Amino acid sequence: xxxxxxxxxxxxxxxxxxxxxxxxxxxxxxxxxxxxxxxxxxxxxxxxxxxxxxxxxxxxxxxxxxxxxxxxxxxxxxxxx
Numbered sequence: 001x002x003x004x005x006x007x008x009x010x011x012x013x014x015x016x017x018x019x020x021x022x023x024x025x026x027x028x029x030x031x032x033x034x035x036x037x038x039x040x041x042x043x044x045x046x047x048x049x050x051x052x053x054x055x056x057x058x059x060x061x062x063x064x065x066x067x068x069x070x071x072x073x074x075x076x077x078x079x080x081x
Contacts (some may be wrong), residue, residue, distance in 0.1 A: 001068040005051055006042070006080060009065075013047055014038035024048065039080055045069045 014034040017023065023037060024046040041047050051063035073079075 001051065001063065001072050005063075005068075006072060009047055009049055009051075010035065010038045010042060010080065012049065013041060042069060042080060043073065043078070045073075 014037070017034040017037050024041050025037065025044055028037065028040070038047075045066055047065055047069065049065055051065060051068060053061045053063060055061060
């Protein structure tokens, strides 16, 4: 996954959460912050999305989100940034 795909996933999921989508992790104590909740869902590999890439040839490729997130977290020492 690219950093742009990660940003898009976090942004889209935080928007869903802010609009009332059910949380896939236990709600943290204190302040309700959709971006932080989306980041935690990402770290716990509980993001309910699919990545579709359009290749230069026009072919569309579907990326398995769980595999992509695991690879991202391994490459970036468990961090999002």
